Amino acid sequence: MEDITIEELKERMDNNESLYIIDVREEHEFDEFNIGAQLIPLGELPERLDEIEADKDAEIIVHCRSGARSGRAKEYLSSEGYSKVRNLIGGMLAWQAAGY
Numbered sequence: 238m239e240d241i242t243i244e245e246l247k248e249r250m251d252n253n254e255s256l257y258i259i260d261v262r263e264e265h266e267f268d269e270f271n272i273g274a275q276l277i278p279l280g281e282l283p284e285r286l287d288e289i290e291a292d293k294d295a296e297i298i299v300h301c302r303s304g305a306r307s308g309r310a311k312e313y314l315s316s317e318g319y320s321k322v323r324n325l326i327g328g329m330l331a332w333q334a335a336g337y
Contacts, residue, residue, distance in 0.1 A: 241323040257291040261310045300325035
């Protein structure tokens with residue numbers, strides 16, 4: 238599935254769309270700044286798949302600091318049968334740089 242830009246995500250959040258977002262950063266990064274996503278660090282993702290509340294055919298947006306870890310999370314979730322995983326391009330660095 239096609240990745241998502243920070244602009245598209247912000248617009249959808251501002252429109253109060255029901256979104257399922259997973260933050261794959263570490264807890265200390267999440268504590269410093271977050272957008273209200275579910276925290277499941279990338280290294281814990283395989284053991285915590287049962288915590289994902291979305292169906293395998295539902296859209297899931299993953300993000301991290303820059304987009305690299307969430308890119309790996311997208312690949313992993315896709316390999317586990319999740320068909321609509323989207324990576325946030327640029328991650329929280331781009332989000333904050335845009336002033337959101």
